[in-house]
Amino acid sequence: VIWMTQSPSLLSASTGDRVTISCRMSQGISSYLAWYQQKPGKAPELLIYAASTLQSGVPSRFSGSGSGTDFTLTISCLQSEDFATYYCQQYYSFPPTFGGGTKVEIK
């Protein structure tokens, strides 16, 4: 099983801020990583797959980078609708696993 460490677990930010969320793997996974956004009471929504490919319809202020063991999700200019919890997911090995989540809250 691949262990994933997402940090920070809680991030306080203001509208307009640039924020970055980290996801670190216990072993290399090439670029087999996805990012999701989840709002309270709602299902997760896919933002990025293959570490850096933006899902259709996702705003360009979201970007992903990294390969191997270290990955980053960046929101270039935080909007009000971006306050949510974000999860990374590896699909390099079975079973697919998720990070613990990063809650982005209003500062």
Next chain:
Amino acid sequence: EVQLVESGGGLVQPGGSLRLSCAASGFTFSSYWMSWVRQAPGKGLEWVANIKQDGSEKYYVDSVKGRFTISRDNAKNSLYLQMNSLRAEDTAVYYCARGLPGYSSGWFDYWGQGTLVTVSS
């Protein structure tokens, strides 16, 4: 428009059984791997099981092996999860999620709204 709609959740006693369903529409259901992913209250996401397009391959997370069975009916565009010997730690919202057409492992691009399963006496 792709839609996944889960049903079948509810309150069940420890040791009991429940069958979840997921009705799919807006895409060619028989062309995709499908998964169940769960989320315990206030916790993160956990992949539970997946099934190949024709149902010939099924995979499970260790914690549910021997207790849960995933299945599908492509004629009805439906995915199922039969859950037996339920435990308190199975309490969660269960999501149906679409995988990839060609690979057993990948990302999930569409999710249902979820159905809550509560295991308690």
